[in-house]
Amino acid sequence: MSLSRRTAARSVRMLGVTAASAALALSAAGTALACEISEFSASAACDGAKGVITVTDKDPTGVPAVVTVFLENNGADLRQVGKEQTVTGSKKGVTVSFAEDWEPNAEYRVHIVAVKGKKKLVDADIAPNVTTPSKACQADDTTTPPTSPSSSPSSTPSTPSSQTASPPAGTATPSPAPSDSAADSAAPPASASNAPSPAAQESNLAETGANSNTGLIVGIAAALVVVGGGAVFFGMRRRGASHR
Numbered sequence: 001m002s003l004s005r006r007t008a009a010r011s012v013r014m015l016g017v018t019a020a021s022a023a024l025a026l027s028a029a030g031t032a033l034a035c036e037i038s039e040f041s042a043s044a045a046c047d048g049a050k051g052v053i054t055v056t057d058k059d060p061t062g063v064p065a066v067v068t069v070f071l072e073n074n075g076a077d078l079r080q081v082g083k084e085q086t087v088t089g090s091k092k093g094v095t096v097s098f099a100e101d102w103e104p105n106a107e108y109r110v111h112i113v114a115v116k117g118k119k120k121l122v123d124a125d126i127a128p129n130v131t132t133p134s135k136a137c138q139a140d141d142t143t144t145p146p147t148s149p150s151s152s153p154s155s156t157p158s159t160p161s162s163q164t165a166s167p168p169a170g171t172a173t174p175s176p177a178p179s180d181s182a183a184d185s186a187a188p189p190a191s192a193s194n195a196p197s198p199a200a201q202e203s204n205l206a207e208t209g210a211n212s213n214t215g216l217i218v219g220i221a222a223a224l225v226v227v228g229g230g231a232v233f234f235g236m237r238r239r240g241a242s243h244r
Contacts, residue, residue, distance in 0.1 A: 035065065035089075037112060037122050037124045037127075039057065039058045039059045040067075040110075040112050040122075040126050041055070041058075042054065042069075043130060044100075044102055044130050044133065046137035048137070049139035050101065051099075051100050051102040052098060052100060053110070055126075057095075058089055058091065058092070059114070060090065060091040062088050063114045064115075065112050066113045067087055067111070068080065069100075069108055071100075071107075071108055072108060072109050082100070085098070102132045103132065103136065104134045105131065105133075107131055107132075108129060108131075108132070109129050109130075111124070111126075112124060
């Protein structure tokens with residue numbers, strides 16, 4: 001009887017130890033899966049000529065977190081940078097950026113608040129504070145230097161357009177004066193005659209005949225001759241056929 005009581009007591013103790021171990025394991029697992037401030041990081045960088053404060057959330061549980069950035073001055077908040085932003089992290093990391101024209105060696109405080117249900121998991125600052133680089137952001141210099149003019153001028157000067165332009169319309173161009181030898185060798189003009197030349201008479205006759213209907217009449221006569229010849233030919237064939 002006493003042995004059974006000892007055995008029962010040992011069994012109860014073992015169950016208690018097992019339950020406590022399970023509770024500790026579940027608590028540790030829950031703590032490992034919870035959102036923590038160590039999963040957040042921040043840095044200052046340049047986006048061209050503009051500065052930005054970037055915050056990265058690597059919370060694998062994906063608990064939404066509210067991020068707020070403050071400019072620090074001797075350990076006190078000087079002003080808030082932009083508006084607060086909400087980020088939902090992942091194992092690979094999710095980033096949010098705050099546009100800020102920061103000065104070199106400036107200090108910023110980044111505050112994180114993460115709430116799951118009614119439980120506040122994180123309400124702390126990222127440590128340490130963000131310190132900006134010692135060199136301010138500068139725009140990329142993409143301008144090309146101006147091309148230097150050629151040292152040697154052109155050997156052939158360009159002719160002004162006014163010298164090569166043609167004279168304006170309506171301006172008579174003076175013809176060169178004939179030489180004395182050309183004037184002496186020229187034949188004297190023929191004496192004028194009142195009688196019309198044969199060429200003129202022929203041209204008048206040609207013009208009067210061009211408007212007549214001679215061509216049309218000749219065509220009609222040729223057609224009639226062809227028709228008459230055909231009629232005679234067919235008449236002779238019929239007559240020969242009847243004699244046979």
